[in-house]
Structures are given as C-alpha cells and as structure tokens.
Amino acid sequence: MSATLEKGLHALREVIDAPIASYFSSCVHCGLCADACLFHTETGDPRYTPIYKLEPLRRVYEQEYTVLGRVKKLVGLAKPVDDAMLDAWQELVYDSCTMCGRCSLVCPVGNDIVYMVRKLREGMAASGHTPDGIRSATRRTVEIGGPMGLKWPAVANVLRKAEEATGLKIPVDQPGADYLVLLSSMEIVNYPEYIEALAKIFHKAGLTFTVSSDAFEATNAGIQIGVSDLARTIVTRIVEAAERLQVKHVLSPECGHAYMAIRWEGPNLIGRPFRFEVVHVLELLDELRRKGVLKMKDTFKDPLILHDPCQIVRRGGVLDAPEQLIRQVADNYIPVVDQQKWNWCCGGGGGASAIHTEEAEALRAKAFQVKKRQIESAGVDTMVTFCANCRIVIEEAFDHYQMDTKLLGLTELLAEHLED
Amino acid sequence: MDDLQLLTWARGPGLDLALGIFVLGVVWRLIEVYALGRKRDLAPARHRTGASGLHTVLRRSMPPPGMLKTSPVSYIGGFVFHIGLAIIVLLFAPHILLIKSLTGLSWPGLPSQFIDMVAVLTMIAMLVILVDRINKPVKRFLSTFGDWFAWVVTFLPVLTGWMAVQHLLLPYTLMLALHILSVELLLVVLPFTKLFHAITLFGSRWYSGKINAHKGVPV
Numbered sequence: 031m032s033a034t035l036e037k038g039l040h041a042l043r044e045v046i047d048a049p050i051a052s053y054f055s056s057c058v059h060c061g062l063c064a065d066a067c068l069f070h071t072e073t074g075d076p077r078y079t080p081i082y083k084l085e086p087l088r089r090v091y092e093q094e095y096t097v098l099g100r101v102k103k104l105v106g107l108a109k110p111v112d113d114a115m116l117d118a119w120q121e122l123v124y125d126s127c128t129m130c131g132r133c134s135l136v137c138p139v140g141n142d143i144v145y146m147v148r149k150l151r152e153g154m155a156a157s158g159h160t161p162d163g164i165r166s167a168t169r170r171t172v173e174i175g176g177p178m179g180l181k182w183p184a185v186a187n188v189l190r191k192a193e194e195a196t197g198l199k200i201p202v203d204q205p206g207a208d209y210l211v212l213l214s215s216m217e218i219v220n221y222p223e224y225i226e227a228l229a230k231i232f233h234k235a236g237l238t239f240t241v242s243s244d245a246f247e248a249t250n251a252g253i254q255i256g257v258s259d260l261a262r263t264i265v266t267r268i269v270e271a272a273e274r275l276q277v278k279h280v281l282s283p284e285c286g287h288a289y290m291a292i293r294w295e296g297p298n299l300i301g302r303p304f305r306f307e308v309v310h311v312l313e314l315l316d317e318l319r320r321k322g323v324l325k326m327k328d329t330f331k332d333p334l335i336l337h338d339p340c341q342i343v344r345r346g347g348v349l350d351a352p353e354q355l356i357r358q359v360a361d362n363y364i365p366v367v368d369q370q371k372w373n374w375c376c377g378g379g380g381g382a383s384a385i386h387t388e389e390a391e392a393l394r395a396k397a398f399q400v401k402k403r404q405i406e407s408a409g410v411d412t413m414v415t416f417c418a419n420c421r422i423v424i425e426e427a428f429d430h431y432q433m434d435t436k437l438l439g440l441t442e443l444l445a446e447h448l449e450d
Numbered sequence: 451m452d453d454l455q456l457l458t459w460a461r462g463p464g465l466d467l468a469l470g471i472f473v474l475g476v477v478w479r480l481i482e483v484y485a486l487g488r489k490r491d492l493a494p495a496r497h498r499t500g501a502s503g504l505h506t507v508l509r510r511s512m513p514p515p516g517m518l519k520t521s522p523v524s525y526i527g528g529f530v531f532h533i534g535l536a537i538i539v540l541l542f543a544p545h546i547l548l549i550k551s552l553t554g555l556s557w558p559g560l561p562s563q564f565i566d567m568v569a570v571l572t573m574i575a576m577l578v579i580l581v582d583r584i585n586k587p588v589k590r591f592l593s594t595f596g597d598w599f600a601w602v603v604t605f606l607p608v609l610t611g612w613m614a615v616q617h618l619l620l621p622y623t624l625m626l627a628l629h630i631l632s633v634e635l636l637l638v639v640l641p642f643t644k645l646f647h648a649i650t651l652f653g654s655r656w657y658s659g660k661i662n663a664h665k666g667v668p669v
Contacts, residue, residue: 046486047486047487047488047489048483048484048485048486048487048488048653048657049488049654049657049658049661050486051482051483051484051486052483052484052650052653052654052657053654053657053658055479055483055646055647055650055654056646056647056650056651056653056654057644057647058597058600058644058647059589059592059593059594059597059644060524060528060589061524061586061588061589061591061592062517062521062524064588065517065520065521066517070588074587076587076588076590076591076592077591079588079591079592081592082591082592095482095486096479096482097478097482098642134658134662134669135514135669136514136517137510137658138510138511138528138651139510139647139650139651139654139655140506140507140510140651140654140655140656140657140658140659141654141658142657142658142661142662142669145658145661293493294493294665295493296493297492297493297494298489298491298492298493301492302492303492303493303494307494344667345665345667346665347496347498347665347666347667349498349666349667367516368516371667371668371669372514372515372516
C-alpha cells in the first residue's frame with residue numbers, strides 16, 4: 031500500500047474522536063507540557079513543546095470538525111495540512127517524541143497529549159512521513175517476524191543455550207501450559223540471561239510455560255510507527271498461537287512497547303477480548319513474591335536506583351510491583367525524586383531508538399542528560415530497569431558520556447539472587 | 451444615540467442577543483465535540499483506587515509535584531485571576547441582582563471595597579500572565595492571534611467594570627454601558643475561542659482520567 035497525502039489526511043479524520051475534540055477545544059497554550067517533556071527541558075527548544083507536535087492533527091480537527099474552521103477553510107483563511115508540513119513535523123512526532131506520556135500527566139485542562147500523538151502517527155504513516163529506521167523495523171517484523179530480522183532457528187539456538195546453562199527444559203509449542211512466554215528480539219540477541227532467569231523462576235514456582243515457534247516476538251513496530259493494520263497483523267500472530275496452544279496466560283516480557291501492544295492495544299486492534307490473560311513479567315514476579323515463592327538466598331549490596339520504563343509503569347499501570355521487587359533483592363535501593371509514574375524516559379522509546387540519523391542520535395544523547403542528573407544526584411553506580419529497549423538506549427548513552435554506571439535487568443537480578 | 455440609550459440597548463436587546471448566541475453557541479459546540487463519541491476499550495480494565503474520571507477532574511486543579519517550582523507564574527497567576535474572576539462575577543452585589551433578575555436565584559454578596567481589591571489583584575495577575583506570555587519562549591512560540599484576543603476580551607470586562615465603579619475616565623453611564631458591552635463580547639466569543647476551555651476542561655479531564663484509569667493509572 032503506497033502512502034499518499036490523501037491517505038494521511040483520511041487517517042487523521044478517522045482517528046479524531048470526542049476526547050481529541052475536547053482536548054483541542056480545551057488547550058489554552060499555557061505551555062506547561064513543555065516542562066514535562068525531556069526533549070524540551072534538555073534542549074530549551076520551544077518546538078519540542080508536546081502540544082505543538084500535534085499541530086497537523088489540530089488543523090485537521092479544526093478544519094473538518096468545527097463550523098468556524100470549515101468557514102475559515104471556505105473563505106481561504108485556513109492553512110491546509112500538506113506534505114511539506116507533515117515532512118517538517120516528522121522530526122517532532124518521531125525523533126523528539128518517545129510517547130512517554132509525561133506531558134499527559136501535567137496538562138492543567140487534562141489533555142491526554144500522548145493519546146493524540148499515537149493517533150497522529152496513524153496519519154504520518156499513511157502519508158509516508160516516517161523515519162526510515164522505524165519503517166524498516168516494521169517491515170522486518172511483518173515479513174520476517176521481528177524488528178531485528180531474527181528467525182526461529184536463531185531463537186531456538188538461544189533457547190538451547192539457556193537450557194544448557196540452567197539445566198532446565200524450555201518447552202516449545204507445548205499445549206496447555208500456564209504461560210506462553212513472549213520475548214523481544216533485543217532480549218534474545220542482547221540479554222539472553224533474561225530467558226535463563228525466567229526458566230529458573232518458573233521452575234522454582236512450579237508453573238508450566240512454553241515458547242511458541244511462530245509467535246515468540248512480543249514487540250510491535252506497527253504501534254510505534256502508527257499503522258494499526260500492521261499492528262493488528264503482528265498481534266494476531268500471538269493471539270492465534272496462544273489460543274491454539276490453549277494457554278491461560280500470555281507473559282509479556284520486560285519490554286515496554288510490547289506490553290502496551292499486547293495488553294492494552296491488542297484486544298482493540300483485533301476487535302474482541304482475548305481468551306487468555308496478558309500478564310507482565312513483573313506482575314507475575316510480584317505475585318510470586320507475595321505468595322512467598324520468590325525467596326532470595328542473598329541480596330544485592332551496592333546502592334542503586336530504579337529506572338521505570340514509561341510504557342510499563344506510567345502508561346501500562348504496573349505501578350507498585352517494580353519497587354516491591356527491587357526492595358526484595360536490594361539492600362540499598364534509593365528512590366529517585368521523579369519516580370514511578372513521574373519517571374523520566376530513557377529518551378529512546380516509541381520507536382525513537384530505531385532512528386539512526388545523526389540528528390536523532392545527537393538529540394537522544396542530549397535528552398539523556400535528565401537521566402544522567404538523576405544518577406549523579408543519587409550518587410549511585412548501579413541502575414536497574416526492566417525494558418530491553420531502555421537498556422539499549424541507556425547503554426548507548428553511558429558510552430556516549432563515558433559513564434561507568436552498571437545497568438541491570440530486574441528479572442535477571444532477581445533470578446541471580448534467587449534461593450536455589 | 452446618547453450614553454443612556456446605549457446603556458439601555460446594552461442592558462436590553464444587547465444582553466438578550468449576547469446570551470442567545472452564548473447559549474446556542476455552547477450547545478452547538480458541545481454537540482460538535484462530544485457527539486463524536488469514542489470507541490469502547492476492549493482490553494480488560496485494571497482497577498485502582500484514585501484512578502477515575504472524577505479524580506482527574508479534581509486532581510488537575512492543583513499543580514502536579516514539582517511543577518509549581520518550574521512555572522510559578524503560570525500557576526500562581528492562573529490561580530489568582532481565575533479565582534478573582536469567579537469572585538467578581540458571582541459575589542459582587544450588582545451582579546447578583548442581575549443574576550436574580552434573569553434566573554430568580556440569589557445569594558449574599560461581598561462588600562464593594564473587597565470586590566475592588568479583588569478586581570485590582572485580578573488585573574495585576576492578568577498583566578503578569580500577559581508579560582509571561584511575551585517573555586517565556588515556549589508561551590510566546592505557542593501564541594496565536596486567538597491567545598491575545600482571548601486575553602483582551604477577558605481583561606476588558608474587569609477593567610471597564612472597575613473603572614465604572616471607581617468613576618474613572620468616562621461618565622458612569624457610558625462606562626457602565628461599555629462594561630456591559632464588553633461582557634456581551636466575551637459571551638459571544640466564548641464558545642468559539644480557547645475560552646471554551648471553561649466548559650470543555652471538565653470533559654477533557656474526565657476523559658483523560660477515565661482512559662488512564664482503565665489501565666489503573668491515576669493521572
């Protein structure tokens with residue numbers, strides 16, 4: 031399907047609903063959302079004010095859905111949304127927005143700005159104004175199965191290695207398991223320890239699980255780029271596998287957008303509720319902790335802070351589990367000022383980390399300064415997080431700033447200290 | 451037309467006309483906005499205390515943690531002039547009389563001197579907010595004609611009302627007529643400018659609260 035301006039405008043008209051109309055009618059241009067956005071606070075550039083990033087959507091709303099706007103359009107007073115405008119906005123909608131949703135928390139009139147960014151991306155994608163990096167990641171997910179182009183034999187290989195390392199069986203395509211475990215390519219490639227950690231924990235808890243050979247990938251580039259059709263295709267794979275294997279639960283990996291995609295957008299994308307429950311890995315771990323299954327043999331001693339990934343915590347609703355779990359394993363956990371739903375993004379969510387232009391990378395590094403300050407003011411050498419994408423972005427930033435801070439994954443940290 | 455004729459028109463046909471446009475405009479805009487509806491969320495909800503539409507309607511009246519320190523002018527200035535406007539409109543004795551003549555409802559007012567002070571504070575706060583809009587890069591960058599226009603039509607009724615009571619600059623009758631006309635201008639444009647936030651902000655906060663409450667996040 032080729033992208034055209036016409037399709038883009040059509041997509042924008044389609045996504046406008048009562049919340050969006052209400053939000054645009056309420057904005058008073060107070061600019062407070064800018065203070066909540068790391069791309070603005072770290073650059074001082076007013077163009078990065080969240081509500082400004084929505085200007086194409088606002089124009090379509092005004093010109094198509096308000097009487098005054100229609101009159102303005104008729105007499106030629108309204109500036110139409112054209113390719114040049116959308117092209118100029120691509121950087122604002124993708125490079126400088128990670129859909130972290132912090133802006134939505136501060137708007138005094140209550141505008142859910144990130145809700146609108148997600149919808150605007152539908153129009154950007156349909157009109158062909160998307161960054162190459164996200165576009166190719168989406169294509170690979172649809173055609174090959176994952177954003178990094180990873181195929182099953184490679185995954186099977188990693189699983190086999192995890193079996194060798196743990197001495198535990200990792201069942202594949204096994205019907206009737208308690209949990210269908212989803213992974214993200216980044217975990218498979220960069221953090222295979224996560225898989226070992228899971229195998230240990232499941233074994234310890236006496237729960238059965240399985241991995242599906244045709245639906246192992248949890249991430250959904252369709253959601254990041256803003257194409258609901260593709261997002262649906264990607265989610266459908268998981269739904270079909272889960273329902274075919276008749277699992278009770280689908281376990282979303284640490285990865286943030288994967289959770290958003292399967293837990294919150296999934297049923298809406300396929301147009302019906304699932305016949306299984308979607309659980310985030312931290313929700314499961316916290317439940318095991320409460321049941322007393324998650325006993326530690328020892329604890330982690332170094333002082334550390336937690337980085338709450340936006341899509342799991344602020345936008346995903348897994349609010350308390352991370353802190354409860356970190357307190358279980360760490361002796362010197364230091365809460366940061368802006369924590370939990372107020373946490374600052376790593377700077378590379380929402381597909382931004384897949385954009386590899388020089389400008390985008392420089393901007394990401396700059397945006398990371400807020401995180402750097404958090405680490406420095408806490409005076410710690412260790413940060414723990416639970417999103418594979420955050421981890422990649424943060425490690426890149428550590429390299430950039432030559433910081434020797436250690437970055438750990440929460441699930442692995444727990445598994446490492448789990449009672450044998 | 452002399453001053454008295456102008457005042458008579460403003461109080462009679464002018465007011466009726468303005469109120470008519472205001473009411474029809476508000477109803478029309480509300481339909482325009484909320485008739486669009488929204489899709490039902492099919493993902494199973496996560497429940498959490500403190501997360502609901504109503505919670506957000508109330509919560510957003512206060513600055514979120516840390517924000518007062520980042521933008522003190524917006525918050526303090528905003529509070530002063532919004533509360534000031536509410537006090538002037540609803541608790542100034544002559545305004546209560548007008549409301550009584552229109553609706554039959556009535557309540558006790560505040561002393562005129564107090565309202566005077568509130569009016570001065572309100573105007574100061576509005577001027578500070580205006581200067582902030584000019585000075586602060588983000589606000590200046592976002593500002594459109596609509597922002598300056600909305601400021602003027604909100605400021606004029608306060609200024610003319612205060613000047614009428616203080617007998618400043620123009621004869622009382624003429625100043626009062628101008629005051630009423632400025633209020634009528636405000637009523638007429640309210641549904642079609644950003645001033646409509648006075649009504650839609652409740653819907654916006656409610657939607658935002660509701661949509662996020664579905665995920666168990668109190669926003």
